[in-house]
Amino acid sequence: MPSHIVDVAARSRILRAQPLLGHAWVMSPPEALTYLREPRSMLRTLGIRLPAECPIETVLQNHDWLTGHTDGLAAPGEIVVYARGEGDGQRFYRVLLYASKASRPVPERQLLHDPTEEERPTSRVSDRVRGRVDAIRRSMTAAPIHNDVHTWLAPLTIDVPVTKSNAEAHRVLTALIDAVGQILPTNPAFEPVVEELSTVLQRQFNPGYSSVYRAYRAPDATFHRAFTGLLYAKAVHVLATSGFQRDQQVDDVARLLADPAPALRVLTDAARAHNPDFFAHATVEAAARRRDEGRLDRRLAEAEEQFASFDPDRRSRVSRFDAPSRRLELLSSENRTEWWFLPALVAYAINVWPLRGDQVPQ
Numbered sequence: 001m002p003s004h005i006v007d008v009a010a011r012s013r014i015l016r017a018q019p020l021l022g023h024a025w026v027m028s029p030p031e032a033l034t035y036l037r038e039p040r041s042m043l044r045t046l047g048i049r050l051p052a053e054c055p056i057e058t059v060l061q062n063h064d065w066l067t068g069h070t071d072g073l074a075a076p077g078e079i080v081v082y083a084r085g086e087g088d089g090q091r092f093y094r095v096l097l098y099a100s101k102a103s104r105p106v107p108e109r110q111l112l113h114d115p116t117e118e119e120r121p122t123s124r125v126s127d128r129v130r131g132r133v134d135a136i137r138r139s140m141t142a143a144p145i146h147n148d149v150h151t152w153l154a155p156l157t158i159d160v161p162v163t164k165s166n167a168e169a170h171r172v173l174t175a176l177i178d179a180v181g182q183i184l185p186t187n188p189a190f191e192p193v194v195e196e197l198s199t200v201l202q203r204q205f206n207p208g209y210s211s212v213y214r215a216y217r218a219p220d221a222t223f224h225r226a227f228t229g230l231l232y233a234k235a236v237h238v239l240a241t242s243g244f245q246r247d248q249q250v251d252d253v254a255r256l257l258a259d260p261a262p263a264l265r266v267l268t269d270a271a272r273a274h275n276p277d278f279f280a281h282a283t284v285e286a287a288a289r290r291r292d293e294g295r296l297d298r299r300l301a302e303a304e305e306q307f308a309s310f311d312p313d314r315r316s317r318v319s320r321f322d323a324p325s326r327r328l329e330l331l332s333s334e335n336r337t338e339w340w341f342l343p344a345l346v347a348y349a350i351n352v353w354p355l356r357g358d359q360v361p362q
Contacts, residue, residue, distance in 0.1 A: 002027045002083070005046055013290070013297045014118050021093070023048055023085040029070035032081040032097060036073075039095070048085065050093055057094045066099035078102045118291055133215040136208040137288070140281060149282045153289070155237055157296045162240045166299075169240035170306045173232075177310075177346050184342075193264045197345055198333040200271045205280040210327070216287045224330050225304065225321065227283045228344045233303030235347040270352045279351075310343045 008022035009015045015022060025046060027035065035042040039056045043049075050056065060066065070079050080102045087093035113119060140146060164172075184190050213223055290297040311319050321330065321340050335341050 002031055002042075002046060010294070012118060013301065017301075019088055020086055021048075021089045023083075025083050025085075027081045027083060028076045029066065029073045029079050029081060029099070030076055032066075032083075032099075033073035035083075035095075043085070043093075048093075050089055054087075054090055054093055057092065059094070059096050061096065061098045066097075069099070133212055136212050140208075140212065140284065143281075145275065145277060145281055146285075149278065149285050152234070152278075152282060153286060153296070155241075156233055156286075156299050157289075157293055160241065163242060164240050166236055166240055166302060166306075169236045172239050173235055173346070174310075177343050180346055181342055189261060189264065193268055194336065194345065195333050196268050197271055197348065198331060198336070198341075200274070200276075201328050201331045201348065203276040205276045205327075209277070209280040209284050213284045213287055216284070216291070221287070222322065222324055223283065224325055224328050226287055226300075227279065227328060228307055228331075228340065228347065229300055229304035230283055230286050231279065231344070231347040231351050232307045233300055235350040236303060236306065238350055267349055267353060271348075274352050307340070307343060307347075311339045 002025040004024070004026040006024045008024065009018075023046070031042075036058065039058060040050065043056070066079070066081070067073060070077055078101055079099055082098045082100065083095055084098075085093060085095045184194070210223065213226070217223075217226065286296065286300060290300055308314055308319075311321070313319070320338065323330070330338075331341065331344055
């Protein structure tokens with residue numbers, strides 16, 4: 001059985017978002033011979049399952065050297081065969097084999113970026129800037145709010161008991177957003193609340209969060225996109241762990257909206273009492289941790305995709321939601337007719353709803 005089997009996409013969220021497969025493994029010469037005789041069967045033992053119509057191409061980079069040093073691949077000796085496989089897994093899959101002496105030292109190499117980074121930065125970050133960012137990051141982790149953020153993020157990083165899948169919770173949340181969208185134009189009581197919540201979202205938070213976020217983010221991930229994706233992930237989690245099912249939850253919200261005044265007071269009071277640094281801190285912390293925590297990264301990526309599903313033209317054009325901004329300007333009431341405004345506001349409301357001034361959202 002080959003060893004050191006690596007799925008490259010499992011190591012990088014950037015590659016997971018691309019259509020190409022990428023694998024690496026190491027074989028002895030006899031194992032390489034077995035692969036050459038039955039490539040599809042060998043790939044299947046590695047967990048790489050390709051459809052029958054997908055052709056497999058194999059290239060031996062130093063074929064003559066390999067056969068000459070292994071008695072035609074029959075003797076293992078001190079030779080190892082390194083394999084790299086890539087392709088779309090539907091129309092082609094190409095395997096590159098390269099043989100080398102096991103005792104050959106690994107060459108010194110200049111990595112394009114640090115192993116802790118997902119990709120090479122588009123612009124070089126100076127040591128001075130990096131030092132300032134690291135200092136701010138250390139002060140973040142030492143701040144009292146950090147423990148609350150850590151507790152709040154924890155359910156997204158572990159398996160917890162749920163009553164419905166994330167996909168079903170997303171469908172419930174979509175129905176709730178639709179219900180709110182139908183009520184808003186007909187009930188003037190909601191107008192000041194919408195204005196209040198969007199104003200609260202524009203409150204100033206510590207500018208250091210923006211600096212640290214830019215150091216950890218993916219190139220196309222604006223702060224407001226990461227912010228809304230995180231809140232949506234937590235809102236879905238709240239619904240996924242709720243004991244109520246879809247019809248019950250939608251009915252409850254409908255009854256609430258029929259006499260909204262008491263609930264709206266609770267919501268606006270909670271939003272005003274909420275520390276404006278909390279969700280900014282959580283957004284930065286999630287951006288820093290998702291690079292190394294696969295479960296958190298997958299959950300946030302799923303939530304970002306679910307949130308983007310509200311865009312009616314997402315497949316045909318570049319959304320205005322992708323426009324750069326320093327803070328949360330796109331969540332102001334000036335953008336209330338945009339597709340992202342109401343889903344973001346509802347997700348925010350779900351996340352601050354349990355608050356009573358002195359609490360943090362759980």
